[in-house]
Amino acid sequence: MRFVCDRMLGRLCRWLRMMGVDAIYPQEVPDAELLGTASSEGRMLLSRDRALVDGAGDLGFYIEALDLDGQVLEFMGRFGAPGDWFTRCTACNGPLSGDEPAGCSGAVPEGIEHRHAEIWSCRSCGQRYWPGTQYASILKRLEGLRVGGCYGEVACDGPR
Ligand SMILES: [Zn+2]
Structure with missing residues (x-):
């Protein structure tokens, strides 16, 4: 499963990469357009913007926690614990x-x-x-x- 994070979740995104999850946070794309990125690239949208998540339907998942630990736990509560740690670049998401x-x-x-x-x-x-x-x-x-x-x-x- 692949993910796109909004700009509020940049730190979570880097930690997901550390856990081997394919995750991006396109800084050049306005949050409002992230849904387009999610659907065109087959990614799940992770966001702290409730309206954005609601608009994304099945493709959206709302992250409530403000702290990193809480965000990671919310992620794992929904998507399970990632299994391939340290298989992705935290800087660019490359393998x-x-x-x-x-x-x-x-x-x-x-x-x-x-x-x-x-x-x-x-x-x-x-x-x-x-x-x-x-x-x-x-x-x-x-x-x-x-x-x-x-x-x-x-x-x-x-x-x-
Ligand atoms: Zn890299």
Whole structure:
């Protein structure tokens, strides 16, 4: 399932990408036109604008919470827990692929490729990712949002 978020939900959108969900928030498109994007691209519209969601019918889902944790929980309550964490670029929504660390010289801070066996890169924009301290805190936060144990089967060992 694919999603388009309104501009109020940019942070949620990036976190959905971190969880492997195909999600965009087109900043150049007025919110009123997001429904068009949703239907033309086959995406579900996530919005904090009640009127926009009502107008979207089956394609719309209203996000009520203002805080990120609450928004993620609302999302999972409706669509279930995403299963393929760290498979998408948080910057552009592109798919990540594994790289040989040796191929990353110059693209990541010095020393990173020696400390981390696994470095991923975005196939769309080239952004590099590796399991650093931020990765650990993200995992911890996502696991803290576990709903009824449904995260129990999630593989957290990176993109495939
Ligand atoms: Zn990217």
